[in-house]
Amino acid sequence: MPQNLFGSIEKLKGVGAARGEKYRKLGITSPFELIYHIPRAYLDFGSYVPIAQAVINDHNFLKLTVLQKMRPTRIRGGLVICKALATDGTDDILIVIYNNVYSFNAIKENETYYMYGKVTGTFLRKEISAPSYIKAEENVAIQPVYHLTQGLSVNMIRTNMRQALDIMRSEPFETLSEAVRSEYGLCPLMYALENIHFPETPEAAEIARERLAFDELLKLQLGMSLIKSRSREKTAFRMDSSIGIEGFTSLLPFELTDDQRKAVDEIIADLCRSVPMNRLLQGDVGSGKTAVAAAACWFAAKNGIQSALMAPTEILAAQHFNTLSTLLEPSGIRVCLLTGSMTAKKKAELHSAIAGGEYDVIVGTHAMIQKDVEYAHLGLVITDEQHRFGVAQRAALAEKGDSPHRLVMSATPIPRTLAFIIYGDLDISVISHLPKGRKPIKTYAVTSKMRPRVFNFVREHLKNGLQAYVVCPMIEDSDSDLLAVKSYAKKAAEGDLKGCTTALLHGRMKTAEKEKIMKKFRDGEIQVLICTTVVEVGVDVPNAAVMVIENAERFGLSQLHQLRGRIGRGSAESSCILITDNTSEDCITRMKIISSSTDGFEISREDLRLRGPGDFFGSAQHGLPPLKIADIACNMELMNMAQECARKLLEADPELKAPENRALRMDTMRLFSREITV
Ligand code: ADP
Ligand code: MG
Numbered sequence: 112m113p114q115n116l117f118g119s120i121e122k123l124k125g126v127g128a129a130r131g132e133k134y135r136k137l138g139i140t141s142p143f144e145l146i147y148h149i150p151r152a153y154l155d156f157g158s159y160v161p162i163a164q165a166v167i168n169d170h171n172f173l174k175l176t177v178l179q180k181m182r183p184t185r186i187r188g189g190l191v192i193c194k195a196l197a198t199d200g201t202d203d204i205l206i207v208i209y210n211n212v213y214s215f216n217a218i219k220e221n222e223t224y225y226m227y228g229k230v231t232g233t234f235l236r237k238e239i240s241a242p243s244y245i246k247a248e249e250n251v252a253i254q255p256v257y258h259l260t261q262g263l264s265v266n267m268i269r270t271n272m273r274q275a276l277d278i279m280r281s282e283p284f285e286t287l288s289e290a291v292r293s294e295y296g297l298c299p300l301m302y303a304l305e306n307i308h309f310p311e312t313p314e315a316a317e318i319a320r321e322r323l324a325f326d327e328l329l330k331l332q333l334g335m336s337l338i339k340s341r342s343r344e345k346t347a348f349r350m351d352s353s354i355g356i357e358g359f360t361s362l363l364p365f366e367l368t369d370d371q372r373k374a375v376d377e378i379i380a381d382l383c384r385s386v387p388m389n390r391l392l393q394g395d396v397g398s399g400k401t402a403v404a405a406a407a408c409w410f411a412a413k414n415g416i417q418s419a420l421m422a423p424t425e426i427l428a429a430q431h432f433n434t435l436s437t438l439l440e441p442s443g444i445r446v447c448l449l450t451g452s453m454t455a456k457k458k459a460e461l462h463s464a465i466a467g468g469e470y471d472v473i474v475g476t477h478a479m480i481q482k483d484v485e486y487a488h489l490g491l492v493i494t495d496e497q498h499r500f501g502v503a504q505r506a507a508l509a510e511k512g513d514s515p516h517r518l519v520m521s522a523t524p525i526p527r528t529l530a531f532i533i534y535g536d537l538d539i540s541v542i543s544h545l546p547k548g549r550k551p552i553k554t555y556a557v558t559s560k561m562r563p564r565v566f567n568f569v570r571e572h573l574k575n576g577l578q579a580y581v582v583c584p585m586i587e588d589s590d591s592d593l594l595a596v597k598s599y600a601k602k603a604a605e606g607d608l609k610g611c612t613t614a615l616l617h618g619r620m621k622t623a624e625k626e627k628i629m630k631k632f633r634d635g636e637i638q639v640l641i642c643t644t645v646v647e648v649g650v651d652v653p654n655a656a657v658m659v660i661e662n663a664e665r666f667g668l669s670q671l672h673q674l675r676g677r678i679g680r681g682s683a684e685s686s687c688i689l690i691t692d693n694t695s696e697d698c699i700t701r702m703k704i705i706s707s708s709t710d711g712f713e714i715s716r717e718d719l720r721l722r723g724p725g726d727f728f729g730s731a732q733h734g735l736p737p738l739k740i741a742d743i744a745c746n747m748e749l750m751n752m753a754q755e756c757a758r759k760l761l762e763a764d765p766e767l768k769a770p771e772n773r774a775l776r777m778d779t780m781r782l783f784s785r786e787i788t789v
Pocket of ligand 1: 365366367368371394395396397398399400401402522546547649651653680
């Protein structure tokens with residue numbers, strides 16, 4: 112492989128420190144990464160329409176000859192407007208370009224261009240604003256559309272892309288053997304990379320995309336297999352089904368819902384088999400997954416088996432510890448909490464007690480998977496809010512036991528195919544209905560002008576003995592105009608919420624402090640918790656019935672749904688109020704969706720749709736490396752092919768150490784650079 116392919120992006124001609132910085136903003140640091148900056152779509156300039164047929168207020172392709180360029184004019188605020196008159200023979204149109212003299216200068220009078228942009232105006236006088244364009248005689252009818260950043264144009268990217276591809280072409284490398292390529296009908300890598308960026312036909316782009324998507328799915332499969340513990344074939348501890356679960360259900364302050372009961376039964380059946388369980392418990396926020404996990408822990412403990420429950424935050428771990436110890440200790444089950452912020456002395460004590468088998472259920476954060484933690488007889492591992500953990504962390508917990516049974520819990524609906532990649536061959540239990548008696552949460556989006564009324568509304572609820580959350584996006588003040596929780600809390604306590612008990616909670620506070628405040632809030636001593644998204648996952652205080660979210664535009668749909676899931680957990684009617692002054696189309700759409708739906712599955716679907724295929728795998732959602740090309744939901748067939756190919760490759764060469772697999776192994780490692788450390 113040519114070395115400078117992995118050197119700094121500044122090595123390319125014409126890329127200096129300034130442009131290099133812009134590339135870095137896009138996550139591109141080397142020519143290689145530039146090559147993998149895959150177009151998100153293509154403009155097919157070949158399909159242009161006559162001006163007379165352009166759809167007004169929509170994007171159109173036109174073929175225009177520039178008649179006359181006018182002098183750029185500067186208006187207030189330093190904005191520069193450039194205009195040119197153009198024609199296509201059927202009609203005239205005004206080209207308008209804002210603040211981009213560079214782009215305007217590149218247009219020449221009497222030249223013909225393919226242009227793509229939004230057309231506005233009336234049938235008498237039309238304008239096309241800020242169009243993308245290429246010269247008509249340049250023999251490319253198809254132009255890629257890239258994610259751009261301010262000051263980095265398509266044309267610059269195209270120039271640098273050619274240079275990067277030249278470097279690669281000087282010593283082309285290939286990750287798939289000829290045999291594999293012909294078996295799955297895939298083009299060579301070099302062809303794929305050239306044609307994804309500079310296709311001559313839509314078909315060539317498609318062939319390229321298929322190869323690159325296959326590569327990505329294959330690497331995903333290989334990476335997951337290399338990470339996964341190899342203990343799947345072993346036998347797990349087989350539990351005794353005659354113990355039953357009634358001893359547990361009689362401890363609960365409520366009756367399990369039908370869905371919970373079914374999930375518990377499925378889990379118990381798995382635990383009584385000798386093959387390790389590998390099950391996903393999927394249920395919307397507030398559906399009661401914790402009670403199901405508690406049932407599993409109870410059953411394991413009655414079988415003399417240790418369980419571990421890992422949560423992504425200390426607040427959540429502490430809460431689970433509270434819930435589980437209250438529920439389980441009456442039947443003699445010993446529960447402990449192990450988190451990273453405990454003192455070394457406390458941890459050492461816990462470590463020896465856990466290794467000595469003094470605890471049946473260990474609740475904690477990733478502190479429980481550290482090297483020095485040993486378990487006496489760990490047979491069941493549960494990961495809550497699984498998407499918060501990386502694949503490697505989940506695997507590390509499972510490796511602590513002797514091929515333990517595994518349960519992962521999540522509120523994020525994951526497409527079946529994706530679940531398969533993340534967890535391998537797994538079973539799914541679904542809780543589709545919330546416990547009875549819940550009233551649907553009412554959600555409203557308002558502007559900041561309404562804030563005084565919002566606080567009146569909050570105070571009304573406090574008077575009735577209920578509690579509230581106020582969520583801000585930031586901790587400290589910064590240059591941005593986002594609300595910071597520290598100063599906000601102070602202001603609210605002296606102003607809008609004067610006379611109410613309020614408290615501040617954010618991620619940078621000491622753990623002991625956080626726990627103290629959560630406890631007070633849970634006990635009702637604090638009426639309003641003014642916080643950041645530290646409360647986003649799992650927090651369960653049923654008496655809290657109002658949530659105000661400031662700068663709501665800052666949050667994605669799924670995140671808003673998770674946050675809102677903190678309320679609507681008790682019998683009181685709950686309300687969520689989103690405050691935003693953002694009037695972008697995108698924000699308005701999100702506010703509409705979240706206000707009109709409380710169904711996590713529907714919201715997640717909309718979220719994926721809005722974020723687009725480029726971000727389909729928002730890695731935060733699944734703990735997987737972000738994919739750029741493949742869209743698993745739509746690529747089922749390709750997925751199956753990649754899966755089969757991965758299996759065959761690993762059968763022949765389990766660690767991909769053979770010379771012909773070296774490039775593939777390296778490429779896989781690169782995709783999983785955060786996960787695999789070898
Ligand atoms: P999640 O699925 O989001 O983790 P939790 O396990 O935190 O949900 O449960 C949400 C709330 O619902 C908790 O207060 C819990 O005590 C309550 N709950 C769970 N199951 C039931 C049930 N069957 N009937 C009534 N309340 C329940
Ligand atoms: Mg939960």
